Each structure stands twice: as C-alpha cells, then as structure tokens.
Amino acid sequence: MTGAVGKGPEAYLDASQRNDLLGIARRALDRYLGAGEIPPEEGARGKLAAPGAAFVTLTKNGRLRGCIGYTEASAALFRVVQECAVAAATEDPRFPPVSPKELPSLRVEISVLTPLVPILPEEVEVGRHGLMVAKGRMRGLLLPQVPVEWGWDREMFLDQACVKAGLPPSAWRHGATLRAFTAEVFGED
Structure with missing residues (x-):
C-alpha cells in the first residue's frame, strides 16, 4: 500500500480501515460483475460509516482502466467506495466496461478526499x-x-x-x- 498524499504525520484512516475499504471495493466489484448487485456491508462503523468523499481507480498492468469518484461527502464512506468501484468498472466513458474475466488482473486504489x-x-x-x-x-x-x-x-x-x-x-x-x-x-x- 502507498501512504497518504498531502497529509501530515497522522493519516485519517488506520491500516485496518484502509484494508477494510479495499476489501469492500473488491467485494463490490466481484458481486456486481457476477450478479449485478452491490453487496450489503454489515457492521461498517466509525470513520467508514461517516460521510466521506472518495475516488476509486482501477488499473490493469499498470495502466488506467477506470476512475470515478465523489468530491463531496454525500453518503457513508464505505458506500461511496462501493458505488465508485462499480462505476469505475462500468461507467467511465473513456473505457469499455470491465468484464468479469478481467477482475483478477485489476488493481484497486482508493483516494479518500478532504473537503474542497x-x-x-x-x-x-x-x-x-x-x-x-x-x-x-x-x-x-x-x-x-x-x-x-x-x-x-x-x-x-x-x-x-x-x-x-x-x-x-x-x-x-x-x-x-x-x-x-x-x-x-x-x-x-
């Protein structure tokens, strides 16, 4: 994992929360591309359940494959990450939708944003x-x-x-x- 960009010595999320968000994004991609639905995330608490703004970037072999995000905190951070992961895979107008067979070769990156x-x-x-x-x-x-x-x-x-x-x-x-x-x-x- 890479560290915070533009942050001071303390990051907003700890390592466990970052790993949880990456898992949430990956499960959303797997479930949506497999079954056409976003899975419910039971038990998201604290900062993951608080309103947040984020972008999810998908890369394949080091090249951009999709990137979508929200600049304003309009929903729980975990929900924003789910929606952005699915949208990056299916709605980025620069790319065709991701196919289920591409999933293993995709890398997920999340950017949690501060207010503008x-x-x-x-x-x-x-x-x-x-x-x-x-x-x-x-x-x-x-x-x-x-x-x-x-x-x-x-x-x-x-x-x-x-x-x-x-x-x-x-x-x-x-x-x-x-x-x-x-x-x-x-x-x-």
Whole structure:
C-alpha cells in the first residue's frame, strides 16, 4: 500500500480501515460483475460509516482502466467506495466496461478526499494538492498523485487540470476558479 498524499504525520484512516475499504471495493466489484448487485456491508462503523468523499481507480498492468469518484461527502464512506468501484468498472466513458474475466488482473486504489477549499495558483503544491478547476459549466478534477506520476511542475498541473475540464490550458490565468483538496491514497499490493 502507498501512504497518504498531502497529509501530515497522522493519516485519517488506520491500516485496518484502509484494508477494510479495499476489501469492500473488491467485494463490490466481484458481486456486481457476477450478479449485478452491490453487496450489503454489515457492521461498517466509525470513520467508514461517516460521510466521506472518495475516488476509486482501477488499473490493469499498470495502466488506467477506470476512475470515478465523489468530491463531496454525500453518503457513508464505505458506500461511496462501493458505488465508485462499480462505476469505475462500468461507467467511465473513456473505457469499455470491465468484464468479469478481467477482475483478477485489476488493481484497486482508493483516494479518500478532504473537503474542497479555494486556492490561489501560487499556493498549489504538486504532490500535496488535488485540483478542481471550474469555469461556467465546465469543470475538471485531477487527483494529487497525477502530476507526480507524470512529472509535472505546478504550471503544467494547472494547465492539465484546465484541459481535463475542457478549457484552454491557460484558463487558470483567465477567470477559472481553483479549489484544492488533499487525499489519503492507498491500494492493493
């Protein structure tokens, strides 16, 4: 598992809770792709039952296979992870739906998000912040690990967040709003 991105010395979830969430995501994928339903999760307590925002990323052979998430805490964290795991496998418009035979080769990664807060471009820290860029009805989001994986500096990160929103790369200089978050990122080995 990877550690927290952009967090201080204490992570929001402990190792047991992170493992529980990974198991919840995996069971949701297995059950949904096998039987067409999301399994009930009995006994989710504490932080897993509290409202939370998260993204679930699926990779296959080190390549993105699906990624869906919620930026606002609208349901229990365990439920958000279940729904996002299924949506990443079946609803990401960039990819065809995951087939049941692909399940063993998929790796699950979860990003638990802090609330979005306004940020100035010069305050953005690569590797610490995720970004939501918005202008009018256009908006795009990049998780904190994305610019690190691609080797981007701050300006490239801001540009690419704009591109993700369907805006010109320099929109962050011309009236687009920026909101940042941090994420605790962990995944299957």
